[in-house]
Amino acid sequence: MKNALAIIISFVLVSSSFAQSIQEKLSKEDLTHYALITNKASQEKDVQNNFHKSVSEDAEKSPVLGALLSGIVPGAGEIYSKSALKAGIFLAVEAGLWIGYATFQSKSNAQTDVYEAYANQYWSVRKYAQWIHDKVPGGEGVDPNVADLNVLRNQLNAVESQKFSHTLPSYGTQQYYELIGKYQSFVAGWSDAVNATIVYTQNYADPNYYENYNTTMQLDYSSTRQQANNYYDTSMRFVMGAILNHILSAADAVWSISMFNKKIGVKTGMRMEKRYGGVLMQPYSLPTANISVQF
Numbered sequence: 001m002k003n004a005l006a007i008i009i010s011f012v013l014v015s016s017s018f019a020q021s022i023q024e025k026l027s028k029e030d031l032t033h034y035a036l037i038t039n040k041a042s043q044e045k046d047v048q049n050n051f052h053k054s055v056s057e058d059a060e061k062s063p064v065l066g067a068l069l070s071g072i073v074p075g076a077g078e079i080y081s082k083s084a085l086k087a088g089i090f091l092a093v094e095a096g097l098w099i100g101y102a103t104f105q106s107k108s109n110a111q112t113d114v115y116e117a118y119a120n121q122y123w124s125v126r127k128y129a130q131w132i133h134d135k136v137p138g139g140e141g142v143d144p145n146v147a148d149l150n151v152l153r154n155q156l157n158a159v160e161s162q163k164f165s166h167t168l169p170s171y172g173t174q175q176y177y178e179l180i181g182k183y184q185s186f187v188a189g190w191s192d193a194v195n196a197t198i199v200y201t202q203n204y205a206d207p208n209y210y211e212n213y214n215t216t217m218q219l220d221y222s223s224t225r226q227q228a229n230n231y232y233d234t235s236m237r238f239v240m241g242a243i244l245n246h247i248l249s250a251a252d253a254v255w256s257i258s259m260f261n262k263k264i265g266v267k268t269g270m271r272m273e274k275r276y277g278g279v280l281m282q283p284y285s286l287p288t289a290n291i292s293v294q295f
Helices: 002-057 061-073 076-080 084-122 127-133 149-163 173-181 186-189 216-263
Strands: 267-278 282-294
Touching: 061 216, 076 084, 076 216, 084 173, 084 216, 084 267, 127 186, 127 267, 173 186, 173 216
Parallel strands: none
Antiparallel strands: 267 282
């Protein structure tokens, strides 16, 4: 009986010790398994975050936005479509065109100052009024010596509106400087004009009613003024070129973005890849992102 009791007690002790050992082993495996699951979830989250960041950088772009950007600043739409080389070209062209515009505008302004100063020095409204008074029928009411030049201009306009195709504009205006060098009726006002030889005729087929007569000063003035106009016209061509550059850049931005969107066809997916590692080469799972780019 005693021997049987001893055997039973020994069996219980051995069983208890074996059970405790099994429990400790299971606890360690549970902890290891939990750590693997936690690490796997963390890795999967990191992969997803990096994946979404990568995909968002190459997401489809809006052709309308690209056209709008390039319409405002040539090359901006190309930057948006990641076409750096073309963006640089459009920006360089734009800069060159506006530099050209500023250059020829400056030349035109400087030339304008030159011909206006020339006219102020060598064209006289009183000399012109004297010719009207002496040679043009109905010009007797024009007083070349009246103190107020605006009164004199009104007197001239009254005769000019009846006899000539144009009347003298307000002093110092753009039209004033244009007409005194452009039309024959004003040639008598130049310093080198010999008023006695400028003959007014009654040729009603000609709205100016006088014989053609030119002076050296008038011709020089017309040439100087024409040069200013040429500079101005050239500056406007640069403006037209800039407008065209905006249009071309906007059209190219639409095309570039369309090509960008067609080239980037991204197919995505996530899968768990089985790996082995550790001293005992235990299996574990690694989250993996699948990205397929179609060209």
